Amino acid sequence: MKIAYQGIAGSYSESCAKEMYPDCETISCKTFDECFEKASQDNSIKTIIPESNKTTGNIGVEYLIFKYRLNIYAEHFFLINHNLLVVKGSKLSDIKDVFSHAQALSQSSEFIKKNNLNENVRADTAGSAKYVSEIKDKTKAAIASKLSAQIYNLDILKENIQDEKNNVTRFLVMGKEIYQPELKDEKYITSFLFKLKSKPAALYSALSGFAINGVNMTKLQSFPEKNSFSSFFFLCDIEGHIEDNKIKNSLEEIGLHCEDMHVLGVFKSDKFRQK
DSSP states (O other), rough: OEEEEETTOHHHHHHHHHHHOOTTTTEEEESSSHHHHHHHHHHTTTEEEEETTTTTEOOOOHHHHHHHHEEEEEEEEEEEEEEEEEEEEGGGGGGOEEEEOOOHHTTHHHHHHHHTOOOEEEEEEHHHHHHHHHOOOOTTEEEEEEHHHHHOOOOEEOOOOOOSTTEEEEEEEESOOOOOOOOSSSOOEEEEEEEEOOOHHHHHHHEEEEEHHOOEEEEEEEOOOTSSSSSSEEEEEEEEETTSHHHHHHHHHHTTTTTEEEEEEEEEEEEEGGG
16 A cells, blocks of 8 residues: 655654554655645555644644545544654753744644743654754754654654643545445444535534434534635534435435535544544
8 A cells, every 4th residue: 555645754644654554655745735636646545644633623634625525544543742852962951943843843832932942843843853863953953753763863852742641633544546434333434525505504504414313523624615705615524424324314414505515435433532
């Protein structure tokens, strides 16, 4: 299996891909858009995308989910442990500037403030580690994974510096080919996006079918249609398999109120949800 991820070797996305599929071949991409594009053009390539974080919320890839409408095959809740990486010989008192992805900086804000470090946002965590290893400046540090420390020959000055120790990110595995698992005695998530007709109380009316059919909604997020602040799409996750009658009935009900509706995928619910 080939999996495209955003970042360079040592990124959390690559680590998550390897945890899910130990034998997979990973493909580095500069941007999330490039990940989606590769997966949309080649059936043999899947992409793994961070969708949301327990501490800082949504990552901001919803517009790409809408743009490409790839099928979702799986979700995985991946524990993110941030580490302060430095060139060999550096002490904490030496560090003035810290480099990382905006999400990692935000998730480690208490440590950064406590040690009076200057934040520097870069495209990804592993790229920050590579940068610190190249400039060899004892006043610079990166927030990244232990794998990045190994790859770029950096010391781990402090482990687990994230604000929340149970810092979990939800990743989605997506691809062009449509696949739907057979309904069995397991827990599933059905994910879809929709755009409502323009009428009063449209959202209230559309979602009422979930209450009537006893369906639990785990995610509902709105985002504006391109070049518009008056027209919105919604990204929604519900518990259950699309072949289950109560899910079928709920989706039929919401479809009556929509201009556009697209099922993104049906996949097994990650065991993390049951903790």
